[in-house]
Amino acid sequence: MRESYHDELEATTNDVVTMAQLVRTAVAEATSSLIDADLARAEKVISDDARVDDLHDGVELRCFNLLARQAPVAGELRTVIAVLRMCYELSRMGDLAVHVAETARLRFPEHAVPDPVAEQFSEMARLADAMIATATRTLIDRDAEDAERLASDDSAVDDLRREQFRLLLGDDWTYGVEKAVDTALLGRYYERIADHAVAIGSRVIYIVSGEAPEGENWPKAF
């Protein structure tokens, strides 16, 4: 019974890793659809999100069954609680990638964002992708040290967003209100994707140490 329990916990973690891979693809493809005004690609991101949602539901069901049948304690209980939160964070990241793709679709055949901010979104997407990859690896390796570094990666995304605000609120902005509003909202979506990656890192720290980094919404110790 214990053997199958560990298998089940590992399978659950593997599902979270699969979700993270799907979300990385979604963010990359949504960004391409935005920058290239590629309708087919945008549509695919939107329809593929159902797979992320299905995995979310599956992970929750596995967690429920683990708690009901195995009554884990200590580190294993922390893992189940962390995984419950992580699958939600990942499903939200998937939703945010969908919002990016929906913006591309809404403005098609026009490009939703002008060139100067398009470059920033490429960079934000690249940073977010690296953060999700790091978050996933730290989960697999139980690497609290690298998980802690995600917070500083996040500040690079925030810096880009601040730069973007300076651009669109500056006197040189000649692209009108609609493109400014789209840019501001898209910036918010990328910022939130990065925030969720940091939050996953926090759960890894919690699994490893039972403690959360300061300032995180997480019980300090058990």
Place this chain on the structure above:
Amino acid sequence: MRESYHDELEATTNDVVTMAQLVRTAVAEATSSLIDADLARAEKVISDDARVDDLHDGVELRCFNLLARQAPVAGELRTVIAVLRMCYELSRMGDLAVHVAETARLRFPEHAVPDPVAEQFSEMARLADAMIATATRTLIDRDAEDAERLASDDSAVDDLRREQFRLLLGDDWTYGVEKAVDTALLGRYYERIADHAVAIGSRVIYIVSGEAPEGENWPKAF
């Protein structure tokens, strides 16, 4: 032992209800600070959010202890899992109220939003407040029927947001790019607050029935 267990589960639910009350105050006060350009009020919303975060941490700790010591099953396990999610939803709502207050603070002594959209934000805040009140009541009464109605309340908030987009992207918008961007982002915050209230309703349905309404990111049955 069972007696203290039920007391503990009830105390945990009570903490969620307290969080909801604090969040209702935060949304109402943040909206006032936005509409009246009231700096002191904005500052208070921002500093008071620490109480919501503390309650979030406390609820998680209580849930962990309940799971570790009591190994609940069936409806009681569903309640603990739902409460874990609800406290996160509420802490996010608190953060979003803080974002509204931060916008008021950033633009002070100016009003961040012009009169026509200020009225819409008042109405969005009123709707959100009613939704949080409903979500809380359905949790206390385990009322799945009213919890289901939250989704239709949410569509009224979405309608207001669509109306707002028509305003700020229309030819009559004379308030410039900055106010358009602020309005679009603030609209997003209110929309998300309402979404979180719907999500709490979904967890109530889950506690009562073990099933989620169709289309929700929640396991269909246990």
